[in-house]
Amino acid sequence: MVQDKKIRVIVGKPGLDGHDRGAKVLARALRDAGMEVIYTGLHQTPAQIVETVIQEDPDVLCLSILSGAHNELFPRVMQIMKEKGINDVLVMAGGVIPDDDVPPLKAIGFEGFFGPGSKLQDIIDYIKTHLKR
Amino acid sequence: MEIDDLVTRMKQGDRRAVGRLISLAENDLAAARGISARIFKDTGKAYIVGVTGAPGAGKSSLVNQLIQLLVNKGARLGIVCVDPTSPFSGGALLGDRIRMKEDYPPGQVFIRSMASRGKLGGIARATKDTISILDAFGLDYIIVETVGVGQNEIDIYNTAYTTLVLLAPGMGDEVQTFKAGIMETSDIYVVNKMDHEGADRLVSEIESMLDLGENTQLTHDDNHVITAIKKSSVAGWRPSIKMTNSLTGEGVSDLWDEVLAHKAFLETSGMLRQRLEHRFKNEIVEILRATFTYHLDEALDPSKNAEVKSLLEAAISRSKSPYDISDSIGKFIIKKIRR
Numbered sequence: 001m002v003q004d005k006k007i008r009v010i011v012g013k014p015g016l017d018g019h020d021r022g023a024k025v026l027a028r029a030l031r032d033a034g035m036e037v038i039y040t041g042l043h044q045t046p047a048q049i050v051e052t053v054i055q056e057d058p059d060v061l062c063l064s065i066l067s068g069a070h071n072e073l074f075p076r077v078m079q080i081m082k083e084k085g086i087n088d089v090l091v092m093a094g095g096v097i098p099d100d101d102v103p104p105l106k107a108i109g110f111e112g113f114f115g116p117g118s119k120l121q122d123i124i125d126y127i128k129t130h131l132k133r
Numbered sequence: 134m135e136i137d138d139l140v141t142r143m144k145q146g147d148r149r150a151v152g153r154l155i156s157l158a159e160n161d162l163a164a165a166r167g168i169s170a171r172i173f174k175d176t177g178k179a180y181i182v183g184v185t186g187a188p189g190a191g192k193s194s195l196v197n198q199l200i201q202l203l204v205n206k207g208a209r210l211g212i213v214c215v216d217p218t219s220p221f222s223g224g225a226l227l228g229d230r231i232r233m234k235e236d237y238p239p240g241q242v243f244i245r246s247m248a249s250r251g252k253l254g255g256i257a258r259a260t261k262d263t264i265s266i267l268d269a270f271g272l273d274y275i276i277v278e279t280v281g282v283g284q285n286e287i288d289i290y291n292t293a294y295t296t297l298v299l300l301a302p303g304m305g306d307e308v309q310t311f312k313a314g315i316m317e318t319s320d321i322y323v324v325n326k327m328d329h330e331g332a333d334r335l336v337s338e339i340e341s342m343l344d345l346g347e348n349t350q351l352t353h354d355d356n357h358v359i360t361a362i363k364k365s366s367v368a369g370w371r372p373s374i375k376m377t378n379s380l381t382g383e384g385v386s387d388l389w390d391e392v393l394a395h396k397a398f399l400e401t402s403g404m405l406r407q408r409l410e411h412r413f414k415n416e417i418v419e420i421l422r423a424t425f426t427y428h429l430d431e432a433l434d435p436s437k438n439a440e441v442k443s444l445l446e447a448a449i450s451r452s453k454s455p456y457d458i459s460d461s462i463g464k465f466i467i468k469k470i471r472r
Contacts, residue, residue: 004250005160006223031224036248041231051239052230056246057152084149 007035007127008058012049013042014077017067022094022116026062029120030127046076053086059131064094071101078108088132094118136164140171143270148243151270155245158262162423165262172269179211179268179275182392183289185255185318186299188281191325193232194379195299196278200233201382202389203274204241211267211275212244215256225249229278243267254288255279258423261292261416290318291415294408295395297388299323300339302331319372320395323388327376339374370398428466440465 011027013020020042027037038056040049053061065073074093081089092112093105102113112126136157142150158165182199184192196212203210214229225248233244245267249257256279267275279289290296298319324335373391377384399405435441444461447453 003161006225006248006250008156027226031219031226032222034223036218036225036227038227038230038246041234044234045236048234048236052244054149054239055152055244057149057156086149 007060007131008038008056009035009060009062009127010038010040010049010052010056010058011062011064012040012044012052013064014044014046014049014073015065015067015069016043017065017069017095018042019066020064022066023062023064026064026094026120026123030124033124035127046073046080049077050080050084050086053081053089054084058089059133060090060092060127062092062094065097066095068096070095070097070105074105074110075108078110090127090130090132092123092126136167136171140168143266146240148239151243151266152245154266155259155263158266159247159250159257159259162258162427165259168262169265172265175269176265177268179264179272180295180396181264181268181275181277181293183277183279183293183296184299185279185282185286185289185296186323186325187283187301187304190281190299190301191377191379192278192281192299193229195297195323195325195377195385196229196276197233197235198377198379198382198385199276199389200237200242201235202385204237208273209240209271210242211264211270211272212242212278213247213260213263213267213275214244214278215247215249215260215280217280218248218250220251243270243272249280252288253286255282255286256288256292258419261419264292287318291412294399294405295320295392297321297323297392299325300335301326302329302335320370321388321391322372322374324374324376325379327378327384332376336374336376343371370395370402370404424470425466428469429462432462432466432469438465 009030011023011030013023023039027039030037038052038058040052044052049061049063063074063077070093078091081087081091090112091110092114093110094114097105097113097115105113111130112123114123114126136154139150139154139157143154154168158168184196186192193214196214200210200212212233214227216225216227216229218225227246227248230244230246245263247257247260247263249255252258256277260277264275264277277289277293279286296318298321300322302324322339324332324339326332375384375388375391377388379385399408432438433441444453444458448455448458
């Protein structure tokens with residue numbers, strides 16, 4: 001019957017990082033690509049972000065950190081997600097993530113890495129081709 | 134089946150199942166029907182409060198204050214926040230959560246953002262389904278925040294038991310308060326930003342608007358056509374006016390007491406039953422409209438119905454009028470629905 005499936009995306013800002021220009025630009029671009037984007041706002045704890053994932057049931061979680069705390073906060077988010085049995089959400093990373101830090105994050109389940117200078121269209125294409133459900 | 138499993142998990146308190154069920158209801162009318170078949174008898178326990186008003190009036194911030202107040206009272210809450218879908222891209226930016234990012238106890242508050250998906254009445258098609266799911270989940274109160282509205286988005290009035298219309302000073306003169314539409318759908322007017330200049334004047338403008346309407350009340354039918362009826366036929370609740378500051382929380386506790394007073398009024402006066410009748414009638418009409426629209430689109434799709442082309446041909450050759458053709462398509466649809 002009447003079907004109207006939209007790609008739902010959460011754009012999250014974990015930790016004490018006050019820079020969200022990139023997150024907002026991304027949110028706007030994904031909206032213009034026809035997705036439903038939930039922006040969490042700044043200063044979210046990993047537990048709050050996972051709680052938002054539980055309630056909003058997104059297809060994609062985009063996390064952005066520019067403060068350097070990604071090796072602390074990203075694994076924490078992933079750990080809580082696994083504890084809650086959430087394994088069908090595409091989790092992507094943005095912000096300033098040094099190349100050396102990418103492989104260990106990939107190993108725990110982060111999939112798309114888009115730092116400064118990334119083309120918005122590339123992010124949109126990546127989402128559309130890597131959805132897990 | 135997926136829905137059965139999710140409903141069972143929801144009844145065991147699994148919040149992820151609640152989130153999934155809402156997505157299913159939102160994406161697929163058939164799923165919404167299947168979910169309703171399994172949970173409808175468990176609904177009707179939660180009290181539904183609507184919050185509506187212009188963009189930037191402070192709806193999300195006020196809801197955030199209400200959450201804090203009610204969480205402290207030990208209540209379990211569901212929040213449904215609707216934001217508009219872009220008519221151009223079909224996408225949406227759902228930003229109400231930004232105002233609601235306190236660290237609420239997860240078991241006590243369930244917040245769901247929702248895009249309007251082309252629906253124009255201020256809430257989405259699936260908002261009522263979402264309310265039912267949250268109700269069946271066992272929450273005490275469900276607060277529905279509409280999209281930022283103009284003057285004519287009044288679906289929330291047919292959905293919530295108590296509707297708060299949020300206004301802020303500085304949005305125009307007293308003629309604005311006389312206008313038809315959302316200004317008539319309020320059970321409680323909330324003058325937010327009470328610390329701003331003009332808040333007192335706005336309160337007195339609403340007061341005088343209500344005074345003028347003492348003898349007649351305006352109402353609207355399913356097509357949003359507005360008519361005046363004698364006030365004596367409406368049980369007497371004069372909408373109250375409360376002032377709040379949704380950033381500091383000033384006035385919010387007083388506002389909630391008024392919501393409870395309105396709830397008590399509806400229950401003791403028998404108006405709640407009347408509202409429920411109105412609400413369900415509305416919901417039934419909406420479901421039928423959606424169902425007919427779906428079958429109509431199918432019937433008129435040449436790839437699914439070979440007859441369409443020949444019918445159009447008949448119109449072009451003037452052998453059948455558009456009225457004749459719509460009759461036969463109408464019969465075709467009714468036959469399909471019966472099946």
